[in-house]
Amino acid sequence: MNRADETFQVSEMISRYVLGSMTESEKEELDGWLDRSPRNKLLFEELVRQEVASGKILAYGRVEWEGALKELLEQKKKLRLAGRKRRIIRLGSWAAVLLFACMGIWFYYIQAGNAPIGERQVHKEIPKLLAGKPRATLQLASGKTVFLTSDSSRRLEPEYGVEIRQDSGVIKYQVAEVQGGKEEQYNMITVPRGGEFTLILSDGTQVWLNAETSLRYPVEFVGNERKVYLEGEAFFDVTYDKQKQFVVETEKAKVLVYGTAFNVYAYPNEYEVAATLVRGAIDLKERGSGNRIQLEPGEQGCLAGGKLTKREVDVDMYIAWITGRMVFKSICLGDMLKHLARWYDVNIVFTEERLKEVSFTGEVKKYDDFTEVLDVIESTQVVRFRIEDRTIIVY
Numbered sequence: 001m002n003r004a005d006e007t008f009q010v011s012e013m014i015s016r017y018v019l020g021s022m023t024e025s026e027k028e029e030l031d032g033w034l035d036r037s038p039r040n041k042l043l044f045e046e047l048v049r050q051e052v053a054s055g056k057i058l059a060y061g062r063v064e065w066e067g068a069l070k071e072l073l074e075q076k077k078k079l080r081l082a083g084r085k086r087r088i089i090r091l092g093s094w095a096a097v098l099l100f101a102c103m104g105i106w107f108y109y110i111q112a113g114n115a116p117i118g119e120r121q122v123h124k125e126i127p128k129l130l131a132g133k134p135r136a137t138l139q140l141a142s143g144k145t146v147f148l149t150s151d152s153s154r155r156l157e158p159e160y161g162v163e164i165r166q167d168s169g170v171i172k173y174q175v176a177e178v179q180g181g182k183e184e185q186y187n188m189i190t191v192p193r194g195g196e197f198t199l200i201l202s203d204g205t206q207v208w209l210n211a212e213t214s215l216r217y218p219v220e221f222v223g224n225e226r227k228v229y230l231e232g233e234a235f236f237d238v239t240y241d242k243q244k245q246f247v248v249e250t251e252k253a254k255v256l257v258y259g260t261a262f263n264v265y266a267y268p269n270e271y272e273v274a275a276t277l278v279r280g281a282i283d284l285k286e287r288g289s290g291n292r293i294q295l296e297p298g299e300q301g302c303l304a305g306g307k308l309t310k311r312e313v314d315v316d317m318y319i320a321w322i323t324g325r326m327v328f329k330s331i332c333l334g335d336m337l338k339h340l341a342r343w344y345d346v347n348i349v350f351t352e353e354r355l356k357e358v359s360f361t362g363e364v365k366k367y368d369d370f371t372e373v374l375d376v377i378e379s380t381q382v383v384r385f386r387i388e389d390r391t392i393i394v395y
Helices: 003-019 024-036 038-048 050-060 068-074 093-111 316-323 333-344 353-357 370-378
Strands: 133-139 145-149 153-159 162-167 170-175 186-191 195-200 206-209 213-218 225-237 245-249 253-257 261-266 272-279 282-286 292-295 299-304 307-312 325-332 347-350 359-365 385-388 391-394
Touching: 003 024, 024 038, 133 195, 186 195, 206 213, 225 316, 253 261, 253 272, 261 316, 272 282, 272 316, 282 299, 282 307, 292 299, 292 307, 316 325, 325 333, 333 347, 333 353, 333 359, 333 370, 333 391, 347 353, 359 370, 370 385
Parallel strands: 170 195, 225 245, 347 391
Antiparallel strands: 133 145, 133 186, 153 162, 162 170, 186 213, 195 206, 206 225, 213 225, 225 261, 245 253, 253 282, 261 272, 272 299, 282 292, 299 307, 325 359, 385 391
């Protein structure tokens, strides 16, 4: 019996055992396989342990499969897990357990090269890679630097009549006294890789800042507009004020608005700037020119190569990060891992350029350990990962 056939046969036995649907003859066959080697028993115990099985099945529920089960059943004698294309189908509980078991056994084969299952090496425990958390650096107009974490609540020294309070992962500005004729004084908040923070500006506008992002903004808005300067990604819920337009300046574009909710993606080292509108109306304008487009809710405007375009999108995909989720739909693996690398503060290395183009659709929990996120991606059977310190090798 070749490796693919044995992998499938043992996987099917284990899946039926987990679901309690084994016949007597199948039970005898499973017992024979368990008696063949102590290592087979270790593998069996690991695969059927309830908390592991439950976690794997839940992970599969977050992936849109592309042909995993169908191809497994139709071509089990030619099983090529690593190079297979996927077609989207729905999985029942039996299919999820079968694939879970098959994946586990196949990985054990790979760990041991050409050795049979009974002679494979015990799988080495993978180190944890914890998710990011609220942390940032606040540069005050006075020149003072304040390091922000989620572990404290405090009141900072007022700046130019504006109170600044920190409550865990939120910084709030509140005008304590109105002063006329003064110039704008700027603060800057910088969020590192592996961080996030929330900011409430003096006008009540709320800003969620993603990893590797900085925002420069006035302590209090003075004059006829409310202007802030962004590098990175932020979600804005802008307080309505028809007298003062709100402007988000990035390196290549501006977002013009009076009161609305929208996401801006504008990392300085990336080709594209994107604004995604949740409610209200905004204009996306190219800096240094009169080119602009107006967006309606559910639309995304992009500036790339000096060209402005817009399209209808699933808004949830672009704002899920502020609700503790990361949603990906038909995204290239290279782009997806770039997003994840910022949040988990890891490095990504691809062994082959073609792997960057693999398409992925699924959802992960933002605060999961990164090894769990990688496990969800690996469950598609298209790529695998190896962890070396804080570097993820994709192969």
